[in-house]
Amino acid sequence: MHHFALTIVGRDRPGIVAQVTEILFNLGCNIADSSCSILGGQFAMILIIAHPEFIDRASFGAAFQPLEEADLTVALRVLKAGGELHPDLAGEICMISVYGADKPGIVYHVAKVLGEKKINITDLNTKLVGSGQRPVYVMMIEAVLPASVSEQDVDTWIAPLRDQLQVDISVRTIPQVEL
Amino acid sequence: MAVRPVLIYPDPMLKQVAVCVLATDATVADLVQDLVDTMAAAGHSVGIAAPQVGDLRRVAVVDVSASKLGQQQHHHGLLEMINPVIIERSGSRVFREGCMSVPEYTGNVTRAEHIVVEFTDRQGRLRVVESDGFEAVAIQHELDHLDGRLFLDRVSSLKTDVFRRKTR
Numbered sequence: 370m371h372h373f374a375l376t377i378v379g380r381d382r383p384g385i386v387a388q389v390t391e392i393l394f395n396l397g398c399n400i401a402d403s404s405c406s407i408l409g410g411q412f413a414m415i416l417i418i419a420h421p422e423f424i425d426r427a428s429f430g431a432a433f434q435p436l437e438e439a440d441l442t443v444a445l446r447v448l449k450a451g452g453e454l455h456p457d458l459a460g461e462i463c464m465i466s467v468y469g470a471d472k473p474g475i476v477y478h479v480a481k482v483l484g485e486k487k488i489n490i491t492d493l494n495t496k497l498v499g500s501g502q503r504p505v506y507v508m509m510i511e512a513v514l515p516a517s518v519s520e521q522d523v524d525t526w527i528a529p530l531r532d533q534l535q536v537d538i539s540v541r542t543i544p545q546v547e548l
Numbered sequence: 549m550a551v552r553p554v555l556i557y558p559d560p561m562l563k564q565v566a567v568c569v570l571a572t573d574a575t576v577a578d579l580v581q582d583l584v585d586t587m588a589a590a591g592h593s594v595g596i597a598a599p600q601v602g603d604l605r606r607v608a609v610v611d612v613s614a615s616k617l618g619q620q621q622h623h624h625g626l627l628e629m630i631n632p633v634i635i636e637r638s639g640s641r642v643f644r645e646g647c648m649s650v651p652e653y654t655g656n657v658t659r660a661e662h663i664v665v666e667f668t669d670r671q672g673r674l675r676v677v678e679s680d681g682f683e684a685v686a687i688q689h690e691l692d693h694l695d696g697r698l699f700l701d702r703v704s705s706l707k708t709d710v711f712r713r714k715t716r
Contacts, residue, residue, distance in 0.1 A: 462644050543656060544617055545644040546682065548595050548689040548699075 372401070372419045372453035379441035381412040388439065389414060392432055396420065401453060417453050458489060460513040462543045463523060469536030471497060471504040478534060479510065482526050489513045506536075514542070549581040551589040552601040554648045557698065559602075562649055566597075566604045566694040569630050569668075576607065580628045580670045583609045590648060594618065595686045597693030600649050606631050608690040610683065617682040624677055632667035632691055634660075635676075643685050645699040655703035659688045 377389055386405065393400060393416075403416040423429065426445055433443045467479055476495060483490060492511035499505030514523065524540045531538055555561055569576050579598060587596045587609055595610035611626040612618025639661030646654040663684045666676045679687055689699060 543642060543644045544682070545646065545654060546594070546615075546617065546685070547592055547646040547648065548686050 370419045370421055371424050372417055372448040373423070374446040374448060375414075375416045375418050376444045376446075377414040377416075377436060377441050378411055379436075379439070381407050381410055385412050385441065386414070389436065389441075392435070393418060396423075396429070396432055398423075402455070417448070419453065458491065458513045460515055460518075461520070462491075462545060463488075463512045463514050463520060464541050464543055465508075465510040465512065465523070465527070466539045467508040467510070467530075467536050468505060469534065471499075471506040472534065475506050475534055475536060476508060478530055479508065479527065479538075482530070483510070483512060483523075486518065486523075486526060487515060488518065488523070549578055549585060551585045552582050554586065554590065554596070554600050555602055557650050559649075561599055561602050561604065562693070562698065563696040564599060564604055565696050566599055566606045569605050569607060571672075573605075576605065576630060577670055579603055579605060579607055580609065580630070583607065584611075584626065584628070587611065593648060594682075595690040596648070597690045599693050599696070606694045608632060608687075608694060610686045610690055612683045612686055615682070621681045621683065623683045624679065627667075627677065627687070628670045629665070629667035629687075629691075630669065632665050632687075632694075634663050634665050634688065634691060636662075636664035637688075638662045641681065641685060642704075643682070645685075645689060647689070647699055649693075650698055650700060653700070655699060657685075657689075657699050657702045658704050659685050659702075663687060665691075 379385065397420060399419045401417040401419060403414070405412065405414040420428070425447055429445065436443050465479070467475060480490065490510055490512050495506065495508045497504055498507055520540055520542045527538055527540065530536065582601060583596050583598060586601055587593045594612045594615050595608065597608040598605050608629050609627065612623050613625050637660035640658050641661040642656050642658050644654050645657045661684065662680050664676060664678050665687055666674070669675050692698070
């Protein structure tokens with residue numbers, strides 16, 4: 370079965386999910402993994418979908434036209450074989466909270482350290498909170514630590530950013546248990 | 549006695565509320581032994597509840613002594629719990645939980661850090677045990693099974709916890 374990555378973004382209002390999934394249901398598409406969220410005033414949907422017969426973009430015809438007409442931006446990516454499979458990310462799950470007065474480069478500098486150390490980010494959320502005069506930036510990262518990396522290592526590598534960016538950072542692993 | 553097959557969701561048994569074991573129930577010791585055997589056969593498992601092997605009686609076993617996390621704390625070894633009830637809970641702790649009955653899915657679950665659980669053991673004695681940390685979490689996870697509740701019913705997501713709250 371061919372898989373596709375579908376992203377839909379538009380001004381948030383009730384009914385977007387219903388409109389999108391009605392189209393997918395009527396096409397006979399399966400929704401595998403998906404994540405949808407409000408970002409700012411926009412609602413963003415990211416879905417991995419599959420269809421037993423569809424093989425390319427053209428297979429969908431004009432099915433998403435009603436979404437475009439409803440002011441939603443639709444993008445479809447055809448996945449190569451195996452692109453739908455979740456990699457087996459073995460390792461400890463690590464949560465990194467970064468927050469402080471808003472300034473440029475918070476995400477970049479933290480992500481750069483993690484990327485250089487080959488730490489895979491599996492989830493990242495940021496939000497601008499606080500008042501207009503005193504904006505506060507909050508970032509939450511979930512990452513998977515390679516076997517050779519400890520919570521302490523991550524903290525040590527990230528520590529210089531506390532002064533450099535004037536932010537608070539905490540690093541903690543979440544124990545994984547099979548019960 | 550016997551290693552029993554572990555039921556996998558969507559087996560409807562996993563969503564049933566289990567019933568109290570009667571004092572006259574002579575076969576409960578066999579069930580306890582089957583749970584212990586099944587848990588041991590599952591290798592890295594630290595607990596199992598009767599509904600997971602298709603028996604709707606309020607029985608669960610927990611043993612964190614062989615696990616890495618368990619070895620880092622004070623624990624009670626093998627706990628064989630008949631009609632267990634949590635009578636006190638405090639604090640909170642997040643673990644990324646998985647479950648033998650819900651393979652290939654894990655989620656962050658917030659549970660009490662400290663609990664007091666009351667139960668009857670295999671010898672028929674009433675016991676009251678104070679438990680913390682990983683062992684307490686394992687007990688809460690297994691006792692949930694007795695109420696037809698899976699960890700999926702308790703997942704707390706990062707986004708829900710941190711970002712969905714109105715800031716003003």
